[in-house]
Each structure stands twice: as C-alpha cells, then as structure tokens.
Amino acid sequence: MPDSAPQLSTTARTEYGRELRKRAPRAAHGEWKVAGSGRDPIALLAATDAGRVPDLLPIRYGRMIQSPFAFLRGAAAVMAFDLAKTPASGLRVQACGDCHLLNFGAFATPERNVIFDINDFDETLPAPWEWDVKRLASSIMVAGRHRGFHARHSADAVLCAVRSYRLKLAEYARLPLLEVWYSRIDARELIDLGLKIKPGSNTASSGSLTAPYTAARLLPKLTQVAKGKRLIKDEPPLMYHPSHAGDYSARIRAALRLYRESLPPERRALLERYQLADVAMKVVGVGSVGTRCAVALFLAADDDPLFLQFKEARASVLEPYARPSVFRNHGQRVVIGQRYMQSASDLFLGWSRTGKPAFDFYVRQLRDMKVSVALDTLTVAGFNEYAYHCAWAIARAHAKTGDASAITGYLGKSDAFDEAILQFAKAYANQTEGDHAALVRAVETGRVQAEVVRSAKRRA
Helix, strand or coil: CCCCCCCCCHHHHHHHHHHHHHCCCHHHHHCCCCCCCCCCHHHHHHHCCCCCCHHHHHHHHHHHCCCHHHHHHHCHHHHHHHHCCCCCCCCEEEECCCCCHHHEEEEECCCCCEEEEECCCCCCEEEEHHHHHHHHHHHHHHHHHHHCCCHHHHHHHHHHHHHHHHHHHHHHHCCCHHHHHHCCEEHHHHHHHCEEECCCCCEEEECCCCCCCCHHHHHHHHEEEECCEEEECCECCCEECCCCHHHHHHHHHHHHHHHHHHCCHHHHHHHCCCEEEEEEEECCCCCCECECEEEEEEEEECCEEEEEEEEECCCCCCCCCCCCCCCCCHHHHHHHHHHHHCCCCCCCCEEEECCCCCCEEEEEECCCCCEEECHHHCCHHHHHHHHHHHHHHHHHHHHHHCCHHHHHHHHCCCCHHHHHHHHHHHHHHHHHHHHHHHHHHHHHCCCCCCCCCCCCCCCC
C-alpha cells in the first residue's frame, strides 16, 4: 500500500512532509547524471523483450526509432532504472509508472459522463510520487523539442505542469478524503483548450467536443460479414487472425471463465447476454508491442456488439526498484491500480489468466468513447494547457492514494520544486535524445531489428 505520514492531524502531516526535505532537499531533484558505468539502454530494452511475441519485436523498435518522444514512450523500463537512482522524499502513492503525455485522455464513465484522466496503467505499482512527476515533466520537454517549440516555450510547459501538480495537490489536501475520491476532471475542461473530436475519429483537434466511438459505431469499421458470419477484419500486421486461430480462440474462451469471476455479479449477468463471435490479435502502443493483445467481438444481436480488449499484463517495470506487487495476477494488479487511481473506470474492466504457458491479462472495452489529444496539432498555448491538465490528473490520483498533506508540506508554497524538476526535465531530455540515437545506431548496425509499419488505419 502507498505510505502515509504517521501523524493524524493535517497540520502535523504537513509538517512531517516539510521535515522530509532534510532527507531529500527539493533542489536535489534537479540533478541528473548517469550513475557509474555500464548503463546500456539497448540492453535494458532487450531485457524487456523476454516473453514477447518475437515476430512483433521489429515493429516495436520500428516505432521507437521514429523520434526521441517515441523512444521515451517505449522506454518506461529504461526510465524506471534511472529514476530509482534519483532522490525521493520517502512518501509513496499508487504510481502510474508510465506518466507520459499520451497516456492521458478523455473517456466515458459507466454513467456516460465524459471525464479526463490517466488512461494507461500497465506499470502501476506503489512507488515514490516523484517518479510520476519526473516522467511527465521529461515527456513534456521531449515532446516540446520534437514539436520544434522554442526552448522557452517547452520550459514554460514543464513549469506549468509542475505548478499545476503542486497547487492542485494542495487543494486536495484541504478537502475531506471522501471529497477527493468523488472529485473528477470534467472533459468539458478540454473545450477551453479549443479541442474537439473529429467525426469518425478518436483524436482530438481544434474545435468543439463531440461524441467519439461507441461499440455500435465500431461495428462497420472493424468487422465484415463473411459466409454469413460477422468477423473482425484482418489488417495485417496490426490486426490479424493467427494461423492457429482455433487454439487462440480456445484460449480466450478459457480466459473468459476467470474474467467473468472478476466482474461484479450485475456486470457478469450483462456480459452473459452476449455470445463470443470472433477473436483477432492486435498490435498496440509502443512499449506494449510484442505483448499478447486480442480483440474479442461479442454479439447480443446482429447489430448489437460488444468489443473487449484482452491485453497481456506483465510485471511492472517499477517492480525491481519498488516493493513487489501484492497481487499474484498482474492483470489484477493493473485493474486494482486503475480503479484506485481513476475517478471512474470502464464498465467491463476485469482480469484473467490463460492456461499453459500462463499469461495474465486485463480486460476492458475497446476504444469505448475514448479521446486522445493529437500533440502534433496543438498550439504552444494548447500544449501548456494540456500539460496542466495531465499534471492535475496525477495530483488527483496521488491525493486519492497517498498523503496529500505530507506531499504538500514537502513541496511547499514556493517554486523551488518546480524549478528543480525543470532542470531535471532538460537534463533527462538530453539523455533521452542520446538514448534514441543509440537505438538508431543499433538498428543501423544490425544489433536490433526494426520494421516501420505505415498504415492509414493504424490507431496505436
């Protein structure tokens, strides 16, 4: 469980946090340098390849070599290795573990309210709160450089985010704990950024907010009728039926039994009104490429679909540097961490495990009213505001799962911590650019195999 200060009163917990500056001065967070020799980012990445689908690994590296920001997205294991060597106050929260700019977005609650929050929890684990803040800040700096923003503008976006985290956390520290748990970020906040969802798209751009994908709208896009059966369309190599499709479908059917048990009874009853119609493999994300992911089509009627995504859950990249998960099933670790951190979660969120060899999975609806922001189209002002909202989402999650008063006491009212994280973000962006260049060289020399897949239909 995340740690808390031993005192009960808000004042005492705030003072406890202030005292922790003696252990880790705020200015110390600005330092970054490689500790000792032997740090090999390519070897760290290769270690995470174990157990993945070998044929998909070149796609993973093909995506990572596209830019330093793409590298950062796929290199959570590398940054976890690095963050473990940085100062920490000693306070822990339920950490996301992979807080980069594209792991946030808008999505619908079970009540169909659209909220903004963190939306990726593959690496979630109790860990130092600073790790999430530093990864987000670094991603802002790397993304700003990738966009070609002036150095001052990228720095302003980092400061905007860290200030947002500090001030929002202080607001949550003053609220009753139940109010913190009830709180949410309404997606209408995104309208103030001048964002919308293009018709037929899950990507936000300039304009107003409109309705994104539902299962019914996905049906004609992802499926076709062949020989009288509704089946998922093949779009190799990103969506396909494996040659051993019968065995794969049998595995999913077996996994369904355990998955059903992870759902509350009323949602289990809802799921049982659907029949499994088809299963296909899907390539997802950047860092997740090579892990096992399947899309399952269920039908209650010919035009009444449910799409579930079964995604493999492996040990968190934080685990070698933080305490091991208390959950034996990593799918359960992801689901419980997600429910812990989000203000609301998917109606069908659950977990499962296949047979031999055993793989853990977590399950959720596929792209159900999910919205991600297109970073490549944001103005400088929009980039700042988006960074502000991402940091707000982290503050809300950390306030739910950690001691907001103690962390607020540590952060204080000045911008000392903000400035330190800016210095860290600049230094780590330099490190990321160097690591990206090292991966490009490894591909050029044949040490790493990479395949760049271009697809107009790709929605990774």
